[in-house]
Amino acid sequence: NAGVTQTPKFQVLKTGQSMTLQCAQDMNHNSMYWYRQDPGMGLRLIYYSASEGTTDKGEVPNGYNVSRLNKREFSLRLESAAPSQTSVYFCASSEVGWGLETQYFGPGTRLLVL
């Protein structure tokens, strides 16, 4: 039982390049989330998907797009990377989306934008 998996683990991009961060969960969860973690700022929600077929903006959506490909997979795309997007990105899932559910986190993707 792998839980939440993320690829890649590390990535270096040049400003203006694009990339997609992949996330998959095998717990049959309905809701999935993308966060970024920056020093001293905790976690900030980028986008979430309450259920298959729906996505909504979180606190910091600018510069990102998401796709809920199916119930298992939720990808995050940076169309034109900027140095301000240097961060650690975490994907999470929960059985349902309300703010009382335990979230299960992937190991993170460390992204450096030069």
Add this chain to the structure above:
Amino acid sequence: AQSVTQPDIHITVSEGASLELRCNYSYGATPYLFWYVQSPGQGLQLLLKYFSGDTLVQGIKGFEAEFKRSQSSFNLRKPSVHWSDAAEYFCAVGSDSNYQLIWGAGTKLIIKP
């Protein structure tokens, strides 16, 4: 405004000593409170959560937390820390009417041998 404050960025504790990590929140709705732990290079893992009822909740790894509504606090405690407890600890608050959790900035726990 809704917010979670963890006043201590770093805390250093000797192995075997007791620990208390502070968390204060400001939240308009009935709060659901969480503590998560992040070991170095890892994702976050739930330690414990409070929804209602007994204000002292027990979690994994010997941690407990106490909800004090009058102080808007949800402090995390452990009677005796182990070197493996070295990690970053995050407090978060949610509700049953909102998808988003509000996260604190985290407290990094350093264990002295």
